[in-house]
Amino acid sequence: MSPNRVSRVQLLLVMMLLVVLQFYLRPRLWDARVSPDFLLIALMLFAMRSSPGLAALAGFAVGLIADTLTPARFGAGALAHTLVGYLGSWGRAVFFADNMLVNAAFVAVGLWVRDLIVLLASGTDHRQMIVELTLYSPLQALTTAGFALVVLITFRSMFSIRLDS
Amino acid sequence: MVSSSDRRYTRRDTVLFILCLGLSLFGLFSPTPWGYGVADTLRETVLSPLVWLQTRAEEGRTSRVRFRQVTSERDSTAYLAQFLPSLRAENERLRQLLRLSRRLNTGYVPAEVLHQPQVMDGRTLLLGAGSREGVSVFSPVVSPEGLIGVVLSVSGKSSVAMSWAHPEFRVSAFTVSGNAFGVVAPSNEGRNGEGALEFRGVPYRDSVPLGTLVLSSGLGGVFPKGVPVGTVIGTVREEAGWERVYRLRPAANPGSAAHVLVLLGGRTGDLVSAFPTDSLLEALRLDSIARLRRADSVVQAARVARLARRDSLSRVTPPQGGTPVPPPQRPAQASPMQGGTPSAAPAPRDSAP
Numbered sequence: 001m002s003p004n005r006v007s008r009v010q011l012l013l014v015m016m017l018l019v020v021l022q023f024y025l026r027p028r029l030w031d032a033r034v035s036p037d038f039l040l041i042a043l044m045l046f047a048m049r050s051s052p053g054l055a056a057l058a059g060f061a062v063g064l065i066a067d068t069l070t071p072a073r074f075g076a077g078a079l080a081h082t083l084v085g086y087l088g089s090w091g092r093a094v095f096f097a098d099n100m101l102v103n104a105a106f107v108a109v110g111l112w113v114r115d116l117i118v119l120l121a122s123g124t125d126h127r128q129m130i131v132e133l134t135l136y137s138p139l140q141a142l143t144t145a146g147f148a149l150v151v152l153i154t155f156r157s158m159f160s161i162r163l164d165s
Numbered sequence: 166m167v168s169s170s171d172r173r174y175t176r177r178d179t180v181l182f183i184l185c186l187g188l189s190l191f192g193l194f195s196p197t198p199w200g201y202g203v204a205d206t207l208r209e210t211v212l213s214p215l216v217w218l219q220t221r222a223e224e225g226r227t228s229r230v231r232f233r234q235v236t237s238e239r240d241s242t243a244y245l246a247q248f249l250p251s252l253r254a255e256n257e258r259l260r261q262l263l264r265l266s267r268r269l270n271t272g273y274v275p276a277e278v279l280h281q282p283q284v285m286d287g288r289t290l291l292l293g294a295g296s297r298e299g300v301s302v303f304s305p306v307v308s309p310e311g312l313i314g315v316v317l318s319v320s321g322k323s324s325v326a327m328s329w330a331h332p333e334f335r336v337s338a339f340t341v342s343g344n345a346f347g348v349v350a351p352s353n354e355g356r357n358g359e360g361a362l363e364f365r366g367v368p369y370r371d372s373v374p375l376g377t378l379v380l381s382s383g384l385g386g387v388f389p390k391g392v393p394v395g396t397v398i399g400t401v402r403e404e405a406g407w408e409r410v411y412r413l414r415p416a417a418n419p420g421s422a423a424h425v426l427v428l429l430g431g432r433t434g435d436l437v438s439a440f441p442t443d444s445l446l447e448a449l450r451l452d453s454i455a456r457l458r459r460a461d462s463v464v465q466a467a468r469v470a471r472l473a474r475r476d477s478l479s480r481v482t483p484p485q486g487g488t489p490v491p492p493p494q495r496p497a498q499a500s501p502m503q504g505g506t507p508s509a510a511p512a513p514r515d516s517a518p
Contacts, residue, residue, distance in 0.1 A: 023215045027222040053178030060185035067192070067200075068207045069216070074200025075192030082185040121193060 011049075014155050018042040034139040036147040037111060039065065043081060044107045045148070047088035059085025073122045080117035084110045100152045108145035112137050255423060261309035262424055268439040271389065272429035274298045276306075278422050279323070288331040290314065290419055294427055295322045303387050305428045311393030311416025311440065312336065312381060313425055324427070328419035329394070330360045337384040338364065338394050345371040346382060349394050352401070352412060360420075362395045362413035369407050373397050379413055383435070389428065391437030393417075 022038035029035040043062045047055035063081030067074045088110050115137040119129045192200055208216060266273060276294035294300050296319045306313040306326045314328035327334055330351055338349045347366040364379055377397045383390030395413030402410050 019215070020218065023218040024222045027219055028226050051178050053181030056178070056182040056185045060189060063189065064207065065212060065215070068204040068212055069219075073193065074197070074204055075189050075195070078192055079186070079189035082182070082189050086182050086185075 010155075011046075014151070015042045015046065018151070030143075033136045034143055036144040037140065038147070040081075040084075040111050040114065041107055041144060041148045041151060043085055044088050044110045045103070045151070047085045048092045048103065048106060050089060052086050052089040055085035055089035056082050057085075059083070076118045076121035079121055080114045083117060084114045087113070100149060100156075103152055104145040104149040107148040108141035111141045111144050115140075258309065259424060262426065265307070265309045265439060266426060269426070269428070269436065270439065271436070272299070273426045274300055274429060276300070276324075276425055276427050278419075278425055280420075280423075288328055289317065290326045290328055290422070290425075292316070292324045292326055292425065292427065293322070295320050295324050297321050298427075299429050300324045300427050301429075305388050305392070306425050307392055307428060308417040308422050308425050310418075311395070312388065313417050313419050313422060315387060316427065326425075326427075329362060329415060330419060336388050336394060337382045338379045339382045340373055340397075341378040341380055345373050349379065349413065360415060360418075362415050363401055364395070364397065364411040364413050365408070367409045367411060369403065369409055371409075373409075373411055375399065380437070380440075390435045391440060393440050 018038040018041055026035050026038060039062050043055075043059055046058050050058070059081035060078050062085075063078030066077035066081065070077065088106060091106060112133070116133060119132060124132070192203070262275070266275070274294045276292040276298075279291040279293055290306070290313070292300070292306070300316055300319050302316055302319055304316040304324075306315060306328075312329060314326045314331070314334065316324050317327045318325045329336070329349070332351060334351055336349045337346070339346045345367045347364050349362050349364055352361040352363040364373070367373060375397055379394045379397065381388040381390060381392040381394055393416040395415045397411045398414045399412045400409060401412050404410070
């Protein structure tokens with residue numbers, strides 16, 4: 001098995017770990033609105049290392065999961081995550097994405113944009129949208145970026161690959 | 166210049182992106198039941214392990230919260246249980262007071278003892294009943310165990326009672342056997358810091374055995390006759406060969422009394438029956454047992470009579486196609502009501518020869 005394939009398998013294991021954390025650890029943490037979104041961490045870390053098409057596909061899958069498990073408007077999550085994944089993959093080319101802090105910032109911005117698109121697509125009331133975007137989304141973006149940083153530090157060697165090369 | 170491989174990547178990416186975007190928009194603008202149907206299907210199939218995982222996590226979180234709640238409830242219960250013995254004791258004392266009030270043949274007023282934090286609290290007691298309830302000066306104060314003291318001063322809603330521990334307290338008393346009279350006063354030589362009483366002025370020739378109950382005699386017109394004052398537990402001194410002084414263990418403790426009865430009027434009455442001694446209680450108990458036995462014997466006699474009646478009826482009933490057979494003569498059986506012993510065994514049934 002080639003080293004590249006080993007790294008891909010390892011990355012897949014980390015993604016699975018994040019999925020498990022999303023459904024097993026997240027409910028035990030703080031309030032659901034500010035606790036970190038592990039699925040978005042996985043999506044952003046994957047998107048920054050893969051092609052835009054795959055990132056959009058992964059975003060669509062994550063969004064489908066979100067739409068299935070949350071009572072928000074069906075399709076809004078898929079649309080938001082697709083766009084975030086696609087833009088995250090393109091953003092790698094614009095910014096210097098090998099820095100861990102930049103990676104974490106990408107995650108934070110991606111979460112906020114995701115929330116913005118979901119709220120717009122769901123037809124949320126303006127007042128509630130302002131509260132969400134100015135209070136809860138930034139808080140959740142901070143916690144998510146923090147956990148993303150922890151993941152990046154812990155599995156540094158596994159995230160040093162480029163999936164589209 | 167973009168290479169052919171880069172262009173291929175770009176086309177594929179664009180196609181995938183447009184495809185995902187189209188599907189998302191389709192889901193977004195499709196009828197709501199369709200969306201719910203797809204979500205339900207995915208939740209029941211592909212995502213069921215994730216839902217199960219989240220359910221376990223929620224249960225774990227709920228268990229933790231529940232554990233905290235149970236712990237706090239247990240602590241609260243333990244805290245409340247600390248007061249249970251005192252509540253039981255107070256309940257028992259109130260029951261005793263209730264029984265005493267039923268036995269009293271004089272008027273009375275129930276009063277709460279408002280204990281004060283001073284060290285001299287046991288000598289004078291503040292009572293929660295005053296002249297409005299009918300309490301007057303020199304009204305006797307009793308508890309279920311016996312004499313507590315006498316009312317010294319009265320105001321509208323409260324009164325002050327002098328307990329037997331007060332140095333000026335005196336009560337004329339006699340032994341329950343009636344062979345010795347004297348005056349009971351507080352003793353200066355209490356044991357282990359507990360208050361004690363002295364039974365003074367008992368003639369030298371009248372010997373009082375240990376354990377004898379001393380009651381108020383009713384002489385003097387303050388305390389009614391028959392209220393327990395204390396029990397003889399020893400001799401204090403014998404003065405000049407003409408008087409004995411006995412030490413008494415007080416019947417009632419003013420320091421722990423929470424509720425008392427203030428007797429109204431009839432200070433010259435006889436309260437011996439209201440404070441039954443041990444022997445009287447024993448007699449009452451035996452009497453109740455005898456009543457129960459009598460009731461049992463009556464019930465048993467009725468049962469025997471019923472059996473005998475049924476037996477005679479079965480004998481009188483003619484057998485099929487035959488003539489009635491008179492019952493054989495049986496010896497007369499003494500009735501339990503007449504002092505006879507009833508037979509518990511059922512009457513023998515007749516058998517056709």
